[in-house]
Amino acid sequence: MSTVDRVERVVIDDLLRGALAPGTRIRQDVLADQLGVSKIPVREALQRLSALGLLHFETNRGAAVPTLSVAEAIENSVLRKSIEVEILRQAIPNMSIVDLAEAELALGNAELGVTESNWAFHRALYQASGWTRGLAMVEILHAAMAPYVLLYIESLGGAEPSESEHRELLAACREGDVERAVRLLTSHLAEASSAVIDFLSMNEARGDDV
Amino acid sequence: MSTVDRVERVVIDDLLRGALAPGTRIRQDVLADQLGVSKIPVREALQRLSALGLLHFETNRGAAVPTLSVAEAIENSVLRKSIEVEILRQAIPNMSIVDLAEAELALGNAELGVTESNWAFHRALYQASGWTRGLAMVEILHAAMAPYVLLYIESLGGAEPSESEHRELLAACREGDVERAVRLLTSHLAEASSAVIDFLSMNEARGDDV
DNA sequence: GAGATAATAATCGTATACGATCGCAGTCAT
DNA sequence: ATGACTGCGATCGTATACGATTATTATCTC
Numbered sequence: 001m002s003t004v005d006r007v008e009r010v011v012i013d014d015l016l017r018g019a020l021a022p023g024t025r026i027r028q029d030v031l032a033d034q035l036g037v038s039k040i041p042v043r044e045a046l047q048r049l050s051a052l053g054l055l056h057f058e059t060n061r062g063a064a065v066p067t068l069s070v071a072e073a074i075e076n077s078v079l080r081k082s083i084e085v086e087i088l089r090q091a092i093p094n095m096s097i098v099d100l101a102e103a104e105l106a107l108g109n110a111e112l113g114v115t116e117s118n119w120a121f122h123r124a125l126y127q128a129s130g131w132t133r134g135l136a137m138v139e140i141l142h143a144a145m146a147p148y149v150l151l152y153i154e155s156l157g158g159a160e161p162s163e164s165e166h167r168e169l170l171a172a173c174r175e176g177d178v179e180r181a182v183r184l185l186t187s188h189l190a191e192a193s194s195a196v197i198d199f200l201s202m203n204e205a206r207g208d209d210v
Numbered sequence: 211m212s213t214v215d216r217v218e219r220v221v222i223d224d225l226l227r228g229a230l231a232p233g234t235r236i237r238q239d240v241l242a243d244q245l246g247v248s249k250i251p252v253r254e255a256l257q258r259l260s261a262l263g264l265l266h267f268e269t270n271r272g273a274a275v276p277t278l279s280v281a282e283a284i285e286n287s288v289l290r291k292s293i294e295v296e297i298l299r300q301a302i303p304n305m306s307i308v309d310l311a312e313a314e315l316a317l318g319n320a321e322l323g324v325t326e327s328n329w330a331f332h333r334a335l336y337q338a339s340g341w342t343r344g345l346a347m348v349e350i351l352h353a354a355m356a357p358y359v360l361l362y363i364e365s366l367g368g369a370e371p372s373e374s375e376h377r378e379l380l381a382a383c384r385e386g387d388v389e390r391a392v393r394l395l396t397s398h399l400a401e402a403s404s405a406v407i408d409f410l411s412m413n414e415a416r417g418d419d420v
Numbered sequence: 421g422a423g424a425t426a427a428t429a430a431t432c433g434t435a436t437a438c439g440a441t442c443g444c445a446g447t448c449a450t
Numbered sequence: 451a452t453g454a455c456t457g458c459g460a461t462c463g464t465a466t467a468c469g470a471t472t473a474t475t476a477t478c479t480c
Contacts, residue, residue: 048261
């Protein structure tokens with residue numbers, strides 16, 4: 001694993017954890033010092049993330065966590081739905097006991113934050129697909145939404161609402177019932193994202209930069 | 211537009227043109243000299259492309275155009291289909307005369323190579339969606355397949371087979387008939403990609419690195 | 421005291437520099 | 451002649467260095 005890979009992972013994990021609020025600027029030499037490297041590999045990692053849309057570069061102002069418009073949030077949700085459905089279709093016939101156990105584990109895991117645990121669950125279900133690129137795309141979409149999901153959950157007081165939906169979805173996967181699983185995933189994603197989008201719309205209407 | 215942006219565009223365009231065959235290694239200082247810059251922005255651009263899966267970095271061996279397995283080609287096709295359908299749905303109600311004219315123009319344009327013209331046509335249809343991320347994803351998938359599409363067409367003797375399908379699709383968009391357009395796009399993509407995938411399968415069976 | 425302007429400090433972007441690694445050519449021993 | 455070894459050239463990865471740009475503080479004027 002190269003230096004650039006390590007830096008990239010650190011920043012992605014920070015995003016998935018919600019440690020980087022929208023708008024946060026990333027100081028290249030600070031990050032470089034923290035990791036004990038020079039700016040060069042740091043910049044290369046940031047450029048990777050900007051290619052994925054997880055960061056935004058502005059000339060002479062460096063990289064920052066982009067703020068999402070409502071339209072972009074909707075776009076992300078639609079993309080997520082259509083990609084995740086295809087991956088799940090591909091994954092279910094290939095799922096092993098291990099994959100299912102990993103998904104189960106992610107559900108109860110109190111070590112992880114809400115968005116981390118959520119993504120760990122979904123990734124566990126998808127990994128049997130073997131679709132490297134598709135998985136990467138979905139991870140990106142999760143990471144891009146994470147800061148806002150966190151804000152939304154905070155505004156709710158910290159409840160994780162989709163526990164039971166996750167359990168149902170897991171059961172359908174266990175039984176190998178592709179069509180039911182796809183139906184459950186579709187409605188689960190629709191509910192989760194419409195909640196966040198409504199939350200975003202309210203704030204956008206109020207003129208908040210969130 | 212930053213230096214990194216320029217370098218990135220040059221390489222993506224080379225890929226879409228098919229100027230970079232699978233397996234080609236990219237020499238950083240050669241490219242840097244050609245563009246009159248140092249290695250730093252070149253490497254940053256290559257890292258962006260590697261994040262998108264258009265290039266593959268190997269430690270101490272730099273970046274190279276990845277060779278696609280049949281499984282990956284199938285994955286790309288499925289992803290393309292599901293993403294492009296959603297974008298087209300979003301785009302049709304927002305299409306302007308200009309978008310349609312651009313698409314028409316791309317069809318007949320003999321200046322462009324086959325894959326370039328094909329992508330120009332599809333992009334023209336999609337741009338009205340306003341979906342930045344979705345468009346970027348689809349462009350990536352096109353660029354990843356382009357080297358192989360080129361090889362396939364070469365093996366056929368250079369014929370562009372999907373002219374009439376394109377015209378039908380364009381007509382449906384003009385009439386604003388979303389469902390017909392989606393049907394046409396779906397079958398068009400299915401045909402085009404299954405041809406390339408069959409071609410790839412043959413070569414993989416023969417043990418060619420293509 | 422408030423606002424505008426100048427000086428200073430932070431930060432960015434990229435060129436240069438250099439050690440590390442890889443691949444190949446030439447040499448030697450068998 | 452063939453196979454292993456050594457040395458050199460090419461290429462990579464990253465640290466350092468520096469000019470350019472942006473932010474911040476200090477100073478001056480009204």
